Amino acid sequence: MPIASGKYSMQGQMLTFPRVEADGTVEFFGPPPQTKRSKPLAPLCGTQTKRKVDLADLTPDGPQLPERRVRQRLAGTSVGVMDVGQGNCNMLIDGEHPTVYFDTGYPLRFYSRSAPGPVYRPVPGTPSGPIAQNAAGNLEVILSHWDWDHWRLAVKWPELQQLHWIVPKQVIGASARNFYEGLPNRHRLPRSREPRMLNIHTPNYRLCTCHPGPHARADKIQNNTGLGMAVQATLPSPGQPGQRAVVLLTADANFSSLPVELTGLPNIAGITAVHHGSDANGAAEALPEPQEGIGGGRIAYSYGCGPPPERKHPYGFPKETAKTKYEEANWGEEPGTANSTAQGPNINQNGIVPPKRGNVRMGDPTALNQQQYGNTAFATFPPENRLS
Amino acid sequence: MPDVPNPEYQRMFQRVAAQGEAFAEPILVEAKEKSRFYGLLAKADEVEAGVWDVFFEVVNTRYLENVLGGRKVSVQGPLPHLPGLAYHLPSVSETNLLEALDLDKANEIAEGSWYELELTPGEAGASGELYDPETEET
Numbered sequence: 110m111p112i113a114s115g116k117y118s119m120q121g122q123m124l125t126f127p128r129v130e131a132d133g134t135v136e137f138f139g140p141p142p143q144t145k146r147s148k149p150l151a152p153l154c155g156t157q158t159k160r161k162v163d164l165a166d167l168t169p170d171g172p173q174l175p176e177r178r179v180r181q182r183l184a185g186t187s188v189g190v191m192d193v194g195q196g197n198c199n200m201l202i203d204g205e206h207p208t209v210y211f212d213t214g215y216p217l218r219f220y221s222r223s224a225p226g227p228v229y230r231p232v233p234g235t236p237s238g239p240i241a242q243n244a245a246g247n248l249e250v251i252l253s254h255w256d257w258d259h260w261r262l263a264v265k266w267p268e269l270q271q272l273h274w275i276v277p278k279q280v281i282g283a284s285a286r287n288f289y290e291g292l293p294n295r296h297r298l299p300r301s302r303e304p305r306m307l308n309i310h311t312p313n314y315r316l317c318t319c320h321p322g323p324h325a326r327a328d329k330i331q332n333n334t335g336l337g338m339a340v341q342a343t344l345p346s347p348g349q350p351g352q353r354a355v356v357l358l359t360a361d362a363n364f365s366s367l368p369v370e371l372t373g374l375p376n377i378a379g380i381t382a383v384h385h386g387s388d389a390n391g392a393a394e395a396l397p398e399p400q401e402g403i404g405g406g407r408i409a410y411s412y413g414c415g416p417p418p419e420r421k422h423p424y425g426f427p428k429e430t431a432k433t434k435y436e437e438a439n440w441g442e443e444p445g446t447a448n449s450t451a452q453g454p455n456i457n458q459n460g461i462v463p464p465k466r467g468n469v470r471m472g473d474p475t476a477l478n479q480q481q482y483g484n485t486a487f488a489t490f491p492p493e494n495r496l497s
Numbered sequence: 498m499p500d501v502p503n504p505e506y507q508r509m510f511q512r513v514a515a516q517g518e519a520f521a522e523p524i525l526v527e528a529k530e531k532s533r534f535y536g537l538l539a540k541a542d543e544v545e546a547g548v549w550d551v552f553f554e555v556v557n558t559r560y561l562e563n564v565l566g567g568r569k570v571s572v573q574g575p576l577p578h579l580p581g582l583a584y585h586l587p588s589v590s591e592t593n594l595l596e597a598l599d600l601d602k603a604n605e606i607a608e609g610s611w612y613e614l615e616l617t618p619g620e621a622g623a624s625g626e627l628y629d630p631e632t633e634e635t
Binding site for chain 2: 114115116117118119120121122123124125126127137138141142162163164166167217218219255256257258264279280281282283284285286287290326327328330331332387389423424425
């Protein structure tokens with residue numbers, strides 16, 4: 110049945126409002142705040158016999174990933190911050206093989222032309238799309254949170270849905286619920302009342318739940334109740350013998366929403382800019398300290414630019430105020446330590462320097478196995494987009 | 498060993514299921530009429546001072562009330578495919594947005610909030626694009 114799409118004006122009445130209780134419990138379906146009018150919409154013809162709907166019924170259910178204590182050494186060597194346009198998609202890499210996706214994002218339709226050609230509108234016979242599986246057959250997806258620009262690549266490229274997915278339990282809508290129901294191999298993780306390390310260490314990452322703290326503002330909750338990750342990459346780490354450099358991936362969550370077991374690590378050498386370089390809700394504050402003696406912390410920004418000549422940045426990301434805050438905390442301050450998917454090292458240099466878009470590689474620059482992955486858009490990392 | 502389903506029952510269930518097939522796709526939005534939706538505020542970003550980009554996942558109220566609200570007993574099992582639509586306002590003034598959503602202040606514009614939305618064809622006030630995300634531009 111066709112849909113009549115087009116321009117529509119809206120009037121709305123809030124039904125539920127997220128909040129965090131004093132004990133840290135996240136109530137995703139709390140009552141609306143008192144407003145100046147608080148009267149329901151007038152009934153439309155034919156809708157007077159309204160039935161009660163529990164919107165929590167849409168929340169991801171199903172099997173929860175069991176936690177168990179497994180002590181293993183992290184084995185990753187680099188992080189790919191993949192160019193998907195205005196969205197987020199990080200790919201953990203061990204040597205020449207990908208091991209884990211942290212998000213598989215893609216822009217909303219209005220910003221889809223910020224995606225690179227090989228992902229947005231591939232030409233048959235040319236390298237295109239994401240890596241759908243690795244050589245070992247164990248590539249998996251960790252979803253940071255349910256914002257559309259963090260999972261819709263798996264709608265555009267459905268083969269990603271066949272991977273093992275680990276997702277947070279958050280509020281989702283009808284389309285996200287459809288997507289979740291269609292994942293054949295999925296686990297969800299529990300909510301928590303505080304930032305917490307999860308006992309599901311794998312050789313490739315350490316995972317945590319994020320939490321914005323008691324009484325957090327409602328507009329901070331969705332971005333700060335998902336999952337964060339610590340991974341290893343071959344970056345400078347002159348600390349204790351044998352110590353390896355850590356990269357923290359938070360997607361849209363603030364660093365203050367991660368457990369101190371991660372943000373207090375002494376060997377953090379790389380981060381991704383929070384929320385594509387947003388400066389709202391403390392996104393560029395409470396930053397961890399980069400390890401000393403490595404020539405400055407490495408930072409990668411994931412954002413998109415629209416088509417020329419305007420090359421407009423969706424949402425205005427990254428905000429220049431946020432970039433300044435990162436630099437003041439020694440993330441991207443030193444030459445060669447900041448890079449981006451949309452403009453390479455020329456972040457926010459609009460109209461002056463031709464953009465150098467592409468996948469950003471943080472750590473070991475070993476080329477991905479071309480025989481396995483050479484037909485995809487995720488196997489190529491421009492040299493100028495390297496953070497090492 | 499599970500019982501083999503009775504073919505008569507199978508045929509009956511298939512006939513009952515067929516009655517619902519007309520509702521398996523997103524409900525047509527009549528372009529000249531108001532329509533009512535449940536909408537999850539899935540993304541909200543202040544692009545510049547006083548200008549917002551907001552995105553709702555919406556689903557027709559009548560459909561959802563019949564699928565979720567109409568259940569008299571708790572049924573364990575997957576939900577049917579929901580006729581979800583996308584409603585995106587890429588540039589809306591804060592004044593218009595607060596007015597349209599009956600909010601007092603900007604920090605009440607919170608991702609993860611559910612609204613009942615009434616959408617009217619046109620571009621007055623807070624307006625945006627309604628589309629089927631299953632047919633996103635490729």
